[in-house]
Amino acid sequence: MRQPVLLLAMQAAWSCLCRATQHYPAAWGHYDVCKSQVYTDEGLTWDYMACQPEAGDMTKYLRVTLDPPNITCGDPPETYCALENPYMCNNECDANTVELAHPPELMFDFEGRNPTTFWQSTSWRKYPKPLLVNITMSWNKTIELTDDIVITFESGRPEQMVLEKSLDYGRTWQPYQFYATDCLDAFTMDPKTVQDLTQHTLLDIICTEDYSRGYVWKYDKTVRFEIKDRFALFAGPQLHNMASLYGQLDTTKNLRDFFTITDLRIRLLRPATGATMVDENNLSRYFYAISDIKVQGRMHTQLSLTCDGRPWTRASLLLCKDCECFGHSNRCSYIELLNTVICVSCKHNTRGQHCQLCKLGYYRNATAELDDKNVCLECKCDPFGSESDRCNGTGFCKCKEGATGPKCTECQPGYLWNNGCKSRVCDELLRCQNGGVCHNNLRCQCPAAFTGLLCEKPRCEGEAAGCGDPDSGQAALRLPPTPLLLLPLLLAPAWAAPL
Numbered sequence: 001m002r003q004p005v006l007l008l009a010m011q012a013a014w015s016c017l018c019r020a021t022q023h024y025p026a027a028w029g030h031y032d033v034c035k036s037q038v039y040t041d042e043g044l045t046w047d048y049m050a051c052q053p054e055a056g057d058m059t060k061y062l063r064v065t066l067d068p069p070n071i072t073c074g075d076p077p078e079t080y081c082a083l084e085n086p087y088m089c090n091n092e093c094d095a096n097t098v099e100l101a102h103p104p105e106l107m108f109d110f111e112g113r114n115p116t117t118f119w120q121s122t123s124w125r126k127y128p129k130p131l132l133v134n135i136t137m138s139w140n141k142t143i144e145l146t147d148d149i150v151i152t153f154e155s156g157r158p159e160q161m162v163l164e165k166s167l168d169y170g171r172t173w174q175p176y177q178f179y180a181t182d183c184l185d186a187f188t189m190d191p192k193t194v195q196d197l198t199q200h201t202l203l204d205i206i207c208t209e210d211y212s213r214g215y216v217w218k219y220d221k222t223v224r225f226e227i228k229d230r231f232a233l234f235a236g237p238q239l240h241n242m243a244s245l246y247g248q249l250d251t252t253k254n255l256r257d258f259f260t261i262t263d264l265r266i267r268l269l270r271p272a273t274g275a276t277m278v279d280e281n282n283l284s285r286y287f288y289a290i291s292d293i294k295v296q297g298r299m300h301t302q303l304s305l306t307c308d309g310r311p312w313t314r315a316s317l318l319l320c321k322d323c324e325c326f327g328h329s330n331r332c333s334y335i336e337l338l339n340t341v342i343c344v345s346c347k348h349n350t351r352g353q354h355c356q357l358c359k360l361g362y363y364r365n366a367t368a369e370l371d372d373k374n375v376c377l378e379c380k381c382d383p384f385g386s387e388s389d390r391c392n393g394t395g396f397c398k399c400k401e402g403a404t405g406p407k408c409t410e411c412q413p414g415y416l417w418n419n420g421c422k423s424r425v426c427d428e429l430l431r432c433q434n435g436g437v438c439h440n441n442l443r444c445q446c447p448a449a450f451t452g453l454l455c456e457k458p459r460c461e462g463e464a465a466g467c468g469d470p471d472s473g474q475a476a477l478r479l480p481p482t483p484l485l486l487l488p489l490l491l492a493p494a495w496a497a498p499l
Contacts, residue, residue: 055146055147055296055297055298056296056297056298056299057294057295057296058139058143058295058296058297058299059108059137059293059294059295060108061139061141061299062108062137062138062139062295063137063138063139063140064104064105064107064108064135064136064137064138065135065136065138066104066133066134066135066136067133067134067136068133071121071122071133072095072102072103072104072119072120072121072122073093073095073102073120073121073122073123073287074093074094074095074096074100074101074102075095075096077092077093077094077095077096077100078092078093078122078123078284079091079092079093079284080092080093080120080123080284080285080287081282081284081285082285083155083156083272083273083274083285083286084274086279086282086285089284093120102117102118102119102120102289103119104119104135105119106118106119106291107119107135107290107291107292107293108292108293116154116291117291118154118289118290118291118292119289119290119291120154120155120287120288120289121133121268121287121288121289122287123283123284123285123286123287124271124278124283124286124287125283125284127278127280127283127286128278130269130270131268131270131271131286131287131288132267132268132269133267133268133288134265134266134267134268135265135266135268135290136170136263136264136265137263137264137265137293137295138169138170138262138263139261139262139263139299140169140262141262141299141330142260142261142262142299142330143260143261143262143295143297143298143299144259144260144297144298145227145259145260145261145295145296145297146227146296146297146298147227147228147294147296147297148224148225148226148227148228148229148294148296149163149224149225149227149264149293149294149295150222150223150224150292150293150294151222151223151224151266151290151292151293151294152221152222152290152291152292152293153221153222153223153288153289153290153291154221154289154290154291155271155272155287155288155289156271156272156273156274157211157212157221157222157223157272158179158212158223158268158269158270158271158272158288159180159181159186159212159270159271159272159273160179160180160181160186160187160212160269160270161178161179161180161212161223161266161267161268161269161270162175162177162178162179162266162267162269163175163176163177163179163225163264163265163266163267164176164264164265164266164267165261165263165264165265166261166262166263166264166265167257167260167261167262168262169262169263170262170263173265174205175205176205176225176264177205177206177207177208177225178205178206178207178208179207179208179209179211179212179223180207180209180212181209181212182209183207183208183209186207186269186270187207189206189207190207191207191208191209192206192207192208193206193208193210194206194208194226194229194230195229197229197230197233198233199233199234199248202230202233202255202258203254203255203258211223211224221291227259230259231245234248261297264295268288271286271287271288272286273286323341323342323343323354324354325343325346325354325355326350326354326355326356326370326371326375327371327373328343328346328347328348328350328355328371328375329343329344329345329346329347329355331343331344331345332344340353341353342354343355346359348373348374348375348376349362349376349378350375350376356370358375358376359376360389360390361378361379361389361390361391362376362377362378362379363376363377363379363391363392363393363394363395364376364377364393365377366394377395379391379395379397379407380407381397381398381407381408382397382403382407382408382409384419384420385397385399385400385403385405385407385408385409385410385420385421386398386399386400386403386407386408387399387400400420400421401421402414402415402420402421402422402423403415403420403421416440416441416442418440418442422442424441424442425438425441425442425443425444425453425454426438426439426441426442426443426444426454430454431454432444432445432446432454432455433450433454433455433456434446434447434449434450434455434456435447435450435455436450436454436455
């Protein structure tokens with residue numbers, strides 16, 4: 001049995017090490033393979049694990065915004081009452097006095113101060129209109145969550161709230177979890193807990209009533225989103241089998257995305273009331289106050305997971321080179337055969353060693369810089385008029401015969417659009433024969449007795465020899481082969497026929 005001395009296997013799995021360039025096992029798919037030296041019964045040897053940046057406190061790097069922006073208390077100054085005692089109204093909030101101000105940055109400051117520092121909203125003075133607050137935390141980078149999200153309320157925990165996430169820098173949002181004292185009443189959802197989840201239902205969005213009790217639980221102020229309990233569904237209760245977790249994250253994109261964010265949003269929908277009825281004569285009892293928010297994770301930076309091939313020691317673990325992906329990727333890999341570093345999983349429709357090219361079906365936006373998210377624009381070649389969905393560097397598509405225009409959506413002279421550009425079969429110079437009518441310059445509409453491109457062939461009458469398959473119900477006359485010398489005459493317009 002291995003007895004790690006220099007680095008515990010569990011610690012190493014979460015350490016920011018570099019990828020070995022020789023003698024390493026197969027990678028964990030999307031996760032590079034790292035190694036560290038450990039002592040075993042056989043002596044000093046290498047221990048392999050998934051290579052990950054170091055986990056840490058992500059609140060150090062975020063930007064916080066509130067909606068509505070004037071929801072923070074203190075402007076104008078306000079006096080608050082205690083929720084559990086409506087007659088104890090000695091709490092003041094004044095934005096112009098440092099000791100009495102409660103700005104949003106106090107949700108992320110050092111905890112342990114006395115008195116406790118916290119952000120606080122205005123009171124519910126506009127009741128019965130809902131007291132709604134959105135707290136948005138943005139990183140402008142991709143974050144992989146590694147521990148529970150913990151929100152500590154200085155006041156009573158809200159009776160209704162939603163935790164939401166974004167993977168595209170706040171453009172779209174998805175719920176992470178609903179919280180309520182009565183899930184069925186608040187969100188028409190049956191209450192559940194994370195213990196009700198399985199590997200197959202891990203991605204289910206649940207509503208929990210565990211964190212929405214009233215003020216009587218004053219020593220239980222936290223609201224959690226349980227990341228580790230979800231990890232444990234794959235890695236075991238003590239998270240010993242991290243390789244299993246990495247394997248699942250690698251092979252299941254939806255699962256990997258579930259633990260990945262660029263932004264978090266807390267939607268506070270109803271404050272704690274402590275009773276079944278709101279005291280409309282003392283609305284200063286009802287508000288939101290948060291003293292701490294914890295978000296643990298790994299920030300994806302543009303550091304290469306590349307090292308030289310020398311034997312590793314703790315002093316040489318950081319011999320990694322930078323890699324440049326212009327903001328379209330947060331991870332690089334070393335290709336030993338080519339002795340080079342390439343960006344992995346380029347986003348924003350880019351590709352190439354440094355995500356500097358556009359993927360097929362897209363072209364470079366000449367007005368955008370290389371690090372712009374809109375650097376690659378979709379070709380949008382017409383599927384009927386163009387040869388493929390690819391275009392050249394200026395966005396022009398390669399058109400089929402008869403089609404023209406940047407996207408191949410127009411027709412050249414002599415062609416008409418009909419799910420692509422079709423050559424004119426009939427016009428004032430090439431007329432339909434035997435009483436046929438030219439239809440939209442595309443085809444001849446023939447009378448019942450004739451068929452063919454220009455209605456030049458008589459149809460079969462009866463079931464004479466040479467007709468089509470009688471079982472088909474058709475009596476198309478199959479004429480003897482026309483001599484090649486006569487074919488131009490049959491296809492010539494009527495006015496050109498010999499007298």
